[in-house]
Amino acid sequence: MKGLPGATVFYQHEFIDEDTANRWYTQLTELETWYRPTLSMCGKPYVQSRYIASYVKSPSLNARYSGHSVKVNHPYPPLLEEIQRTVSERLGVGFEHVLLNWYQDGSVHIGKHRDSKEVIASLSLGAKRTFIMHPYMSNGEKKVVGAEVKRWVLGNGSLLVMQGDTQENWKHEIPKEPKIEEGRISLNFRQLVHQKR
Numbered sequence: 001m002k003g004l005p006g007a008t009v010f011y012q013h014e015f016i017d018e019d020t021a022n023r024w025y026t027q028l029t030e031l032e033t034w035y036r037p038t039l040s041m042c043g044k045p046y047v048q049s050r051y052i053a054s055y056v057k058s059p060s061l062n063a064r065y066s067g068h069s070v071k072v073n074h075p076y077p078p079l080l081e082e083i084q085r086t087v088s089e090r091l092g093v094g095f096e097h098v099l100l101n102w103y104q105d106g107s108v109h110i111g112k113h114r115d116s117k118e119v120i121a122s123l124s125l126g127a128k129r130t131f132i133m134h135p136y137m138s139n140g141e142k143k144v145v146g147a148e149v150k151r152w153v154l155g156n157g158s159l160l161v162m163q164g165d166t167q168e169n170w171k172h173e174i175p176k177e178p179k180i181e182e183g184r185i186s187l188n189f190r191q192l193v194h195q196k197r
C-alpha cells in the first residue's frame with residue numbers, strides 16, 4: 001500500500017464475494033464463545049465495547065494482547081476452519097490463531113494500538129468501517145521520516161494484511177462512527193505461537 005513508509009500493508013477490497021461475506025457474518029454471530037474483554041486502567045476494571053472470541057489450532061498455545069490474556073478456545077468450529085483455509089490458501093501463509101472482533105454498531109471501536117510482529121491478516125465482514133493508521137512516535141519523533149496519518153474504508157469481504165515492520169512504526173485504530181447501525185465482524189488470523197501455557 002502506498003503512502004505508508006516503514007510498513008508492509010496489503011489491502012484487497014473484494015477478497016471474498018458479498019454473498020459469502022454476508023453468510024459468514026450471520027453464522028459467526030451465532031458463536032457461543034463471544035465475550036467482552038476487561039482491561040485494567042489505572043487499577044480499575046474497564047469492560048471494552050466490542051465482543052471478542054478467539055480460537056487456537058493447538059491447545060498448548062496461549063494468546064496475549066496488550067498485556068492481558070485472551071480466553072482461547074479449541075478446536076476451531078468447522079466454519080472457522082473453512083474461512084481460515086480460504087484465507088491461507090489464497091495468501092500461501094498458514095495461521096495458528098484467530099481473534100474475532102464484533103463491532104455491533106458504529107459506537108463500538110478499537111483505540112490506537114500496535115500488535116505483535118507476526119503477519120496479521122484481517123478479514124472484514126458486514127458494515128464498512130474506517131481504518132486509520134497513525135505514525136508511531138518515539139521520544140516525540142516519528143519513527144519513519146515522511147509518515148503521515150492514513151485512513152481508508154475496510155469493505156464487506158475485504159482483506160487487510162499487515163506484516164514486516166508495520167507494528168514497529170505505526171499504530172492503528174477503528175474509530176467510532178455513531179451513524180453506522182449495522183454490525184461488523186473482523187477475523188484476525190495470526191501466526192503467534194510463542195507463549196506456552
Ligand SMILES: O=C(O)CCC(=O)C(=O)O
Pocket residue numbers: 099101110115122172174186188
Ligand atoms: O477489526 C479490525 O479490523 C482491527 C482489529 C485489531 O486491530 C485488533 O484486534 O488488534
Ligand SMILES: [Fe+2]
Pocket residue numbers: 113114115172
Ligand atoms: Fe490491531
